[in-house]
Amino acid sequence: MRAKHMELSGWGRSRVATVDAWRPERMPDAMAVLGAGHPGGLIAYAGGRSYGDAPLNDGGSVLMTGRLDRILAADWEAGEVVCEPGVTFGDLMRVALAHGFVVPVTPGTGFATIGGGVANDVHGKNHDRHGSFGDHVRWIDLALADGEVRRISPDSDPDLFAATIGGIGLTGIMVAVCIGLRRVKSNAVRLYERRARDLEHFLTLQESARDAATYSVGWIDATARGRELGRGILETAEESRATAEVPPGPRRRMPLEMPGFALNRMTVGLFNTMYYNRVPAEGRERHARLGQFLYPLDSIEDWNRLYGKRGFYQFQCVLPDAGAPAGLRRLMEEISAAGTGSFLAVLKSLGGAGRGHLSFPMRGYTLALDFPAKPGVQDLMRRLEHLTLDFGGRIYLAKDATMSAESFAAMYPKLDAFRDVLERVDPKGRLVSDMARRLRIRGTGA
Ligand SMILES: Cc1cc2nc3c(=O)[nH]c(=O)nc-3n(C[C@H](O)[C@H](O)[C@H](O)COP(=O)(O)OP(=O)(O)OC[C@H]3O[C@@H](n4cnc5c(N)ncnc54)[C@H](O)[C@@H]3O)c2cc1C
Structure with a gap:
């Protein structure tokens, strides 16, 4: 598999990065990308709906997860699905609705992916009632920087789980996510x-x-x-x-x-x-x-x-x-x-x-x-x-x-706990992004 040298931006288009972009079709290819050496580090880039630099890695590599979009298992009695991280909220919502369920929390765009939803612990218009997306994630198969794949849940590894929910992709590459759905009466x-x-x-x-x-x-x-x-x-x-x-109308384009x-x-x-x-x-x-x-x-x-x-x-x-x-x-x-x-x-x-x-x-x-x-x-x-x-x-x-890195540290009181997990699972800092460097998330250069 080959990388494409290209420019990528966040949704706001104000931050641009030149990257080697890898776009695997299947999970074994994604694992091979993770295992290859990336001198400038690697980060996942999913739907690109984050506005800034969370999924960017200027001068390094990005693993594009858009084609890793399969639903791997579903239990329509219990309301539980397991899917690859590149499945979009919109697609999962359509499938769930056909079975009388909804994805319990979704951001304001259906083009964001499940991997991106976990990595930013996204919220919707029902946060008071149903919390954020991470509250409905039952387990995650996470490929660590050294290639080991671990199934993590709030019971099996509470710290790594807590660092991965909202962890902007720095703890590992998610390869499968198990989500609890909510039953509804209509669409x-x-x-x-x-x-x-x-x-x-x-x-x-x-x-x-x-x-x-x-x-x-x-x-x-x-x-x-x-x-x-x-x-x-x-x-x-x-x-x-x-x-x-009402059938959905045709999509219009910004001319x-x-x-x-x-x-x-x-x-x-x-x-x-x-x-x-x-x-x-x-x-x-x-x-x-x-x-x-x-x-x-x-x-x-x-x-x-x-x-x-x-x-x-x-x-x-x-x-x-x-x-x-x-x-x-x-x-x-x-x-x-x-x-x-x-x-x-x-x-x-x-x-x-x-x-x-x-x-x-x-x-x-x-x-x-x-x-x-x-x-x-x-x-x-x-x-x-x-x-x-x-x-x-x-x-x-x-x-x-x-x-600024200073404001970030003052606003996020559990940053030290997050840093401890990164030190444990990725001591060499192989997973890195422009955001991680800008906010000095590891406490040092990145
Ligand atoms: C129109 C619009 C409305 C929005 N509304 C809301 C809202 O209501 N609520 C809200 O919370 N957010 C909202 N957002 C923000 C958006 O939901 C988040 O930025 C979300 O993370 C984007 O997901 P993505 O798939 O585009 O991921 P990207 O933006 O591509 O990546 C986001 C992060 O996820 C990581 N990541 C992605 N996949 C994986 C993986 N497989 N393994 C490890 N890390 C991974 C990336 O490395 C990156 O750090 C909105 C965005 C837009 C454009």
């Missing part, structure tokens, strides 16, 4: 949309949705200021008994690279006002396919080209409950004053900590939004990073491309 949800006039109103609505709703997600107008700061739409959803027959100047305070502000007003003041209710609700952007292929050639950054933090009202206000003020043309911000509540040493969630509120890569944006990201620290929060590695 649809009842979707309720309500306007929130400002941040305070938003948080009041979202707080009551925490216990009452299965799914909830808020869309905030990031350009609103003054009395309207934090206004937006809160969506909540419940599983429906009635099946939705071309948008010029950077097309996104400015005026165009984005106009879009956001239209978005806010599309929901009547008294709210509305409708029936929607689960896929449409869970993966709203997946019908537009390559939507990341919207931000032009230079790409964009996504900022996502979580603030603990206590600091959230004041902290979110400060973040929104900073963002709105910067006026860098960000679209909608997403605001969600999170229910508690994940199982992984580097899991992102904590009980609190998470805010996510995009910034086109323009001059000055790195300074803005730095200010938002410091505000996040001031309010006791943390930044999400799946989205990050700019955080």
